[in-house]
Amino acid sequence: MRRRSKKLNIYNLLRAFKGKKKLLVAGTLITAIIASITPSVSSLIADGFGISEPYLVHVGGVPNTPILAVKELTDTRHVLHVIMRPVFQNRAFKRGHVEKVKVGANGLEDNPEEVQLIYLDRSELGWLQQKEIRCEFLVIINPATMGPQPSTVSFKVYFYGPQDNELYWEGINIEGWQQEG
DSSP states (O other): OOOOOOOOOHHHHHHHTTTTHHHHHHHHHHHHHHHHHHHHHHHHHHHHTTSSSOOEEEOOOSOOOOEEEEEEEOSSOEEEEEEEOOEEEEOSSSOBOOOEEEEEEOTTSBOOSEEEEEEEOOOOBOTTOEEEOOEEEEEEEOGGGSOSSOEEEEEEEEEEOTTSOEEEEEEEEEEEEOOOO
């Protein structure tokens, strides 16, 4: 019995795949499309669903009126105790918290001399958990900078997340403040 062997060359391979050529081209095209969109889709899933980082947002609607209490009134300074309670929600799988608070000037209006942070609730928020974050600080006002007419002391409070990203800001106006006569 005599056996014959065929020579393999490109022409024979192409002729063998002649009927399967369209399937081969379609498979190659689908593989190229999947390979090109996989990084974008995986990044969207990781960031959009918060698998890699927490995603905190303010959901409180209209800000709650801060609680204001006078701590000390002297000729050289007035100290006010302010309590804020904004509501945040974590929309990611990874737990997150409010990391820090900064206080800044509000334009050209009268600003406090100094603001000292007393307390900030840094407790963790889980997936879709909503929580009121309590923030307390002392506002020190120099009465010498106030005129005899009632004025407004104004400043902004900025809330930051764990990646140092700004989550929310709220302006505070203390109206009717005047120098003691």
